[in-house]
Amino acid sequence: MSEKTILKFSDETAAIATKIVARYPEGRHKSALIPLLHLAQAEFDGWLSVPAMDCVAEFLSIQPIEAYEVASFYSMFNLKPVGKCTLEVCRTSSCWLSGAEDIVRHLEKKLGIKEGQTTADGMFTLKTVECLGSCGTAPMLQCGGDYYENLTLEKTDKLVDSLRAEGKARVYTNDNPVNID
Amino acid sequence: MGKKILLANDHIEGIRFLDTYRKHGGYASLEKALKSMTPEQIVEEVKTSGLRGRGGAGFPTGMKWSFLAKPEGVPRYVVCNADESEPGTFKDRYLMERIPHLLIEGMILSSYALGAKTSYIYIRGEYFYVARILEQAIDEAYAAGLLGKNILNSGFDLDLYVQIGAGAYICGEETALLESLEGKRGNPRIKPPFPAIAGLYGCPTVVNNVETIAAVVPIVNEGGAAYAAIGVGNSKGTKLISASGHINKPGVYEIELGVPVEEFIYSDEYCGGIRNGKKLKAVVAGGSSVPILPTELILNTAAGEPRLMSYESLGDGGFATGTMLGSGGFIVMDEDTSIVKNLYTFARFYHHESCGQCSPCREGTGWMEKILHKILHGHGTLADVDLLWDIQSKIEGKTICPLGEAAAWPVAAAIRHFRKEFEDFIRNGEHVNDVKHYYRLNNLTALIN
Numbered sequence A: 001m002s003e004k005t006i007l008k009f010s011d012e013t014a015a016i017a018t019k020i021v022a023r024y025p026e027g028r029h030k031s032a033l034i035p036l037l038h039l040a041q042a043e044f045d046g047w048l049s050v051p052a053m054d055c056v057a058e059f060l061s062i063q064p065i066e067a068y069e070v071a072s073f074y075s076m077f078n079l080k081p082v083g084k085c086t087l088e089v090c091r092t093s094s095c096w097l098s099g100a101e102d103i104v105r106h107l108e109k110k111l112g113i114k115e116g117q118t119t120a121d122g123m124f125t126l127k128t129v130e131c132l133g134s135c136g137t138a139p140m141l142q143c144g145g146d147y148y149e150n151l152t153l154e155k156t157d158k159l160v161d162s163l164r165a166e167g168k169a170r171v172y173t174n175d176n177p178v179n180i181d
Numbered sequence B: 001m002g003k004k005i006l007l008a009n010d011h012i013e014g015i016r017f018l019d020t021y022r023k024h025g026g027y028a029s030l031e032k033a034l035k036s037m038t039p040e041q042i043v044e045e046v047k048t049s050g051l052r053g054r055g056g057a058g059f060p061t062g063m064k065w066s067f068l069a070k071p072e073g074v075p076r077y078v079v080c081n082a083d084e085s086e087p088g089t090f091k092d093r094y095l096m097e098r099i100p101h102l103l104i105e106g107m108i109l110s111s112y113a114l115g116a117k118t119s120y121i122y123i124r125g126e127y128f129y130v131a132r133i134l135e136q137a138i139d140e141a142y143a144a145g146l147l148g149k150n151i152l153n154s155g156f157d158l159d160l161y162v163q164i165g166a167g168a169y170i171c172g173e174e175t176a177l178l179e180s181l182e183g184k185r186g187n188p189r190i191k192p193p194f195p196a197i198a199g200l201y202g203c204p205t206v207v208n209n210v211e212t213i214a215a216v217v218p219i220v221n222e223g224g225a226a227y228a229a230i231g232v233g234n235s236k237g238t239k240l241i242s243a244s245g246h247i248n249k250p251g252v253y254e255i256e257l258g259v260p261v262e263e264f265i266y267s268d269e270y271c272g273g274i275r276n277g278k279k280l281k282a283v284v285a286g287g288s289s290v291p292i293l294p295t296e297l298i299l300n301t302a303a304g305e306p307r308l309m310s311y312e313s314l315g316d317g318g319f320a321t322g323t324m325l326g327s328g329g330f331i332v333m334d335e336d337t338s339i340v341k342n343l344y345t346f347a348r349f350y351h352h353e354s355c356g357q358c359s360p361c362r363e364g365t366g367w368m369e370k371i372l373h374k375i376l377h378g379h380g381t382l383a384d385v386d387l388l389w390d391i392q393s394k395i396e397g398k399t400i401c402p403l404g405e406a407a408a409w410p411v412a413a414a415i416r417h418f419r420k421e422f423e424d425f426i427r428n429g430e431h432v433n434d435v436k437h438y439y440r441l442n443n444l445t446a447l448i449n
């Protein structure tokens, strides 16, 4: 039997987590669960393994099951490993009216995978998701917390190529907002 | 040009930042409120304004605020609903991204009016970058003494935090939102008790939409009566409309309530007409949950009056011939659109988003998606249309929260107005483009009776 893996937040993440916990009244620290699961997902390779969820539960002094049941409810939490970039294409009405299906098919062909799969090199996961509040700039996809809107097949190609060259998803910060177009 | 009050300054460069926002009159309402108004007076102004909740249900905001319980020694909370997940709706994102301080100013006013000392903005997790923008604006507000202890030397203290969700439409339902904010699964609560009595952490809580809270700013600045002078009937003020689909100019438009639908679709000030010179086929006027209407009924009421963008006019005729303003998610479809396929995207959405607590919703949404999938793949039978009708009719009124109805209404309306298209699809195994067959005005009497 292998030993149980134990994960811990880095000092930097732990400091952010402590600040988040302070937002809630005395005894209501469980409110920090969702923000902390996001932190854990970001820190531990983009998905929530059991040890990653245990780390959050331990940090908040709650039962592990409380973390599992929340993680499994929300669609942004990945309970299985994903690629370095998850391309999440919106498939709901307005995007569908504007050609979202063509984008998905094009990506499937370009990446050589089906929706829901990850490329062999671990670079891309392709997903379809429900309305992301970008219906006026449809079709669109989300990757790494950023929105890529008014997509065309050419723009999609360019995006995939540049992400591949960069080797990871871009992260939005206020000092360095990613240019959406 | 219609009057703009929320988005009057949205194109000013740098309006996202505090100094520019203040240069253009930002936070004047807060100075006014804290220096010269009691909390009760603000609630009165909001009542006078006739403002109705902009999240979808249209409940009068002043009335909601006056229901808030105020037991001694128990904290109260104001929670802003920025979950915005109703397909076709993206106006809250636009507002927060462009003018984050408008929401923050509204949150401070609302918290002062309702006696909250801690408030939260619950934003959908996918709006991660918008949350960053809000947090940056909140930091600016703290640094300027607009948040924190003793705001503008008034003795009023407020802490304001942004909480991110993690992908679940149901967390837009206010009690599910509160569960989520407490760190739990987003399962709606059984009501009563309503949040005004027992909300966040069991304490009295007001939950309001982003746009509703932002509207408190002009109401305090100009007075409730000035706000109520805009609009028509019981639809007071302005409304942000998210326009998408087959139009020339998709985007967020602030309209004075009461603009004719036809003007909204065709004028250059708004949607600019249908894309590629096509004809209009149908509109979903208030987000995916509201009944779809064919051209004739969205442009005019059954009685032949021009249909207006207002709560009353869009609702005219009930669900037989009318619809709802809802969240203002205005989805336009041209003559080539397959209503069956569009409905499938909605049915799949609601099935995906059902929290699963109530069997009519959990099972009904799954079943409707399956049947539509079957029709779309050429295996439907004419009896399936009746079956769909039957399933949707067994959800309404039998669930804990209105997601069940939100899933049922689009199915009912699509069949009500486009039954022939479903039948043609089934007979031919594919979408048949035959606009002439669909809804005609002279069928109206038959439809109503």
Ligand SMILES: Cc1cc2nc3c(=O)[nH]c(=O)nc-3n(C[C@H](O)[C@H](O)[C@H](O)COP(=O)(O)O)c2cc1C
Pocket (backbone or CB within 6 Å): B052, B053, B054, B055, B056, B057, B058, B059, B061, B081, B082, B083, B084, B085, B086, B169, B170, B171, B172, B173, B174, B175, B207, B208, B209, B210, B212, B213, B401, B402, B403, B406
């Ligand atoms: C399934 C469901 C989803 C909802 N989603 C939202 C939402 O994303 N944003 C919102 O403001 N209200 C949403 N609502 C309405 C809220 O429950 C609540 O009525 C609203 O936040 C009250 O604010 P208002 O009075 O300012 O509109 C939703 C309701 C239901 C039933």
Ligand code: SF4
Pocket (backbone or CB within 6 Å): B170, B187, B188, B353, B354, B355, B356, B357, B358, B359, B361, B362, B399, B400, B401, B402, B403, B404
């Ligand atoms: S109606 Fe649907 S979403 Fe609402 S509580 Fe019941 S199962 Fe959950």
Ligand code: FES
Pocket (backbone or CB within 6 Å): A090, A091, A092, A093, A094, A095, A096, A130, A131, A132, A133, A134, A135, A136, A138, A140, B087, B088, B089
């Ligand atoms: S339908 Fe795709 S973002 Fe709304």
